[in-house]
Amino acid sequence: MEGDIAQLGQYIGAGIAGMGAGIAALGVGNVAGNFLAGALRNPSAAAGQTATLFIGIAFAEALGIFAFLTALLLMFAA
Template identity: 80%
Template sequence: MEGDLASMGQFIGAGLAAIGSGIAAVGVGNVAANFLAGALRNPSAAGSQTATLFIGLAFAEALGIFSFLVALLLMFAV
């Protein structure tokens, strides 16, 4: 009975940690949408902000990868 409870706790924790992957997808969309809105307002400045766009996308995506890793660790760690 105790093993089942611990296993259930692992899966619930992994599911909660996996929510971070979805939130990271929302963050990536937000970064891209704000860049596109700014680029449409001032097209001449869009070229100089492309590097900042990619850095923002990388940080947002890294958070999703970290939450996925935590979910895997919670599911398969002994």
């Protein structure tokens, strides 16, 4: 019985950590959407901001990868 409760806790924790991957996808969409809105307002400045766009996307995606790895560790670590 005690092992079942521990396994249930692992699955609940993995589910909560897995939600971070979905939230990171929202963050990537937010970064890209704001860049597009700014580029449409001032097209001449858009070329200078593409590096910042890719850095922002990389940070948001890295958080999603960390959340996914945390979920995997919670599910399969003994």
